[in-house]
Amino acid sequence: MSNATEITETETRVRNVLAEVLEGRIPVEEITVDADMVQDLGLDSLQAIQFLLRVEDEFDVELDYESLSLDHLRSVRFFTTEVLRRSAREQ
Amino acid sequence: MSEPRQARTGAVLFGSFDAERRWRPEGLASLPQLADPGADRLVACMDEALFAAAEPGDLLITREPVAPALVAAREAAGYTCEHHHTGEPHPGPDADADVEHRLLANAGLLCRIGGSARLHPYAVLPATGVLADLTGHAADVPGGEQVARVNGKAWSSLLAARHGLPGxxxxxxxxxxxxxxxxxxxxxxxxxxxxxxxxxxxxxxxxxxxxxxxxxxxxxxxxxxxxxxxxxxxxxxxRYDRVADFSSHLRINPDGSWLLLGIQHLANSGYRHEMSGPVPQALVGDLRRPAHPEAMELVARSLAEEGYHGPVCVDSMVLRDGTWIPVLEVNARMSMGGLNLRLDDRAREHGLRSHLWQEDVTIPDGFDVDHLLKLLHEEGLLYEGGTGAGVLLLVGGALVAPRGRLICAALCPPDEFPRLRAATRAVAASAGIVLARAA
Missing domain, CATH: 3.30.1490 (Dna Ligase; domain 1)
Structure with a gap:
């Protein structure tokens, strides 16, 4: 499996988690990897925590909440590469 | 500040809406959370909505200016209290100061408050007590320490447990x-x-x-x-299997007597307030073990024993099995449901009811609240007083790019509320506002 394919699969799983947290308000196919989760998708601070908790379950990682802010949710791609993969590497 | 008491007229309304954050003792551990400065900015202008609780002759002091078109719309709807603000937003050491601290630094407004008959703060914070002392209104507010204690969920949970209340x-x-x-x-x-x-x-x-x-x-x-x-x-x-939430609104007098001002149906989105409106008559009358008046008497008496007086909102929940949880939490302050109750009191004089709702929105750059008001007026949706149904925009300062909150009240017969809300959303969308979680 190539690296590019792996990233796409991870991003797809992140998008699925996100659609779940948004409770079907935005279908998963309309969530692009570049969409700002806060500004474009309307994720608030409570939903952001729900999203991160579900990501932990989905990927079996532990995120460091104290070092995270809404700014880290600027896009699925940014979150996947900068937060999720880094957390997975550290564990 | 030196005027004799009998010369004073009207009440002064003001106050920060993020009271819990200021009551929270230092040194408490916190749940996982993400910083959200955008949400803090929105909450800082919610005090605009306090006009709903003001009578003609009262004075509303907001932290920041209110759009003149919004003030005009309220006056056209019959809400004519006097209005001041604590200053234009500007960078500097007090840029983030709350309205209470801005007032403490404003001799002119302090003097004006001293000339009023009484204080009606949204919530009593430590700075509110200082302000009350300075302006000769110390008797209008309870002690800050007691207020902070009774607003903790630990206090209301222990109260409910001590008296064997369900849930x-x-x-x-x-x-x-x-x-x-x-x-x-x-x-x-x-x-x-x-x-x-x-x-x-x-x-x-x-x-x-x-x-x-x-x-x-x-x-x-x-x-x-x-x-x-x-x-x-x-x-x-x-997490209980709920069928309905509602809030009971009380006023506790300094002598410990109290009265039930009314009950509001409550709808939440997640754990956040989304709508307050008329409560179905059958919902509260059928509650047993304890009956609703018994539960409210217990809360009111306990708050008075703690030395609290002022507005109270008690959140309750009805479960699918027909039982209820009388005290989910006690908010010893004003509340969105309490403000809607005040709007409702006036709407009922015209055969209408008030339904307050709020929702997260995305706001385009360059958005102008005057434009939204103009569109609402053109569509015949603005409430303009009297018996005609319509909508009041409660907070203009929350409609700023990029993320904002649409906070409105629909004054109408209950069965017309869904239509009025939908029509308001459509007009908001035509003004470039994107609803974040349309129901």
């Missing part, structure tokens, strides 16, 4: 105790258990435990804070 939350004071309490609810069959910050509000400060893994993560998070010397204080409750 009382369990107060825990260590990570280990929290783990035991959560597991004790999971075993009898509650798949989701809620961990609530004693001073959490509006969804910030509630953590859902849905699995052992999530509980383990939370306990580790809290243990790290315990190791740093922080104290744990949370309330644990199962």
């Amino acid at each position: 009382a939350g369990r107060v825990v004071r260590s990570a280990a105790e929290l783990a035991d309490a959560v597991r004790s609810y999971v075993e009898p069959g509650h798949p989701v258990v809620l961990v609530k910050d004693s001073y959490g509000v509006a969804g910030r400060g509630t953590f859902e435990v849905t699995s052992e893994r999530r509980l383990t993560r939370l306990v580790a998070h809290l243990r790290r804070q315990e190791d740093r010397g922080l104290a744990v204080e949370f309330v644990i409750q199962p």
Whole structure:
């Protein structure tokens, strides 16, 4: 499996988690990897925590909440590469 | 400030809406959370909505200016209180100061407050007490320490538990105790258990435990804070199978007497307030063990014994099995439901009812609240007083790019509310506002 394919699969799983947290308000196919989760998708601070908790379950990682802010949710791609993969590497 | 008491007229309304954050003692451990400066900015301008509780002759002081077109729209609707603000937003050391601290630094407004008959703060914060002392209104507000204590969920949970009220939350004071309490609810069959910050509000400060893994993560998070010397204080409750939420609004007088001002149906989005409106008559009359008046008497008496007087909002929940939880939390302050009740009192004089709702929105750059008001007027949707149904925009300052909140009240017969809300949303969308979570 190539690296590019792996990233796409991870991003797809992140998008699925996100659609779940948004409770079907935005279908998963309309969530692009570049969409700002806060500004474009309307994720608030409570939903952001729900999203991160579900990501932990989905990927079996532990995120460091104290070092995270809404700014880290600027896009699925940014979150996947900068937060999720880094957390997975550290564990 | 030196005027004789009998010369004073009207009440002064003001106050920060993020009171819980200021009541929260330092040194308490917190749940996992993300900083959200955008939300703080929105809450800072919610005081615009206090006009709903003002009578003609009262004075409303907001933290920031209110759009002149919005003031004009309110006056056209019959809301004619006097209005001042604490200054234009400007960068500087007091840019983030709350309205109470801005008032303390404004001799002119302090003098004006001193000339009023009484204070009606949204909530009594430490700075409110100082302000009341300075302006000769010390008797108008209870002591800050008592107010902070009775607003903690720990206080209301212990009250409910002490009197055997159903659904009382369990107060825990260590990570280990929290783990035991959560597991004790999971075993009898509650798949989701809620961990609530004693001073959490509006969804910030509630953590859902849905699995052992999530509980383990939370306990580790809290243990790290315990190791740093922080104290744990949370309330644990199962997530109940609810069919309806409602809020009861009381006023406690300085002599300890109290009255029920009214009851409001309450709808939440997640754990955050979304709508307050008329409550179905049958909902409260059928409540038993205890009956609604008994439960409210208990809360009011207990608050008075603590030395509290002023407005109170008691949140309750009706469950699918027909039982109810009388005291989910006690908010010893004004509230969105309480403000809607005031709007409702006036709407009823015209055969209408008031329905207050709020929702997150995305706002385009260059958005102008005047434009939205103009569109609402053109569509015949603005409430303009009297018996004609319409909508009041409650907070203009929350409609700023990029993220804002649409906060309105629809004054109409109850069966017309869905249509009026939908029409308002359509007009907002035509003005470029994108609804974040349209129902």
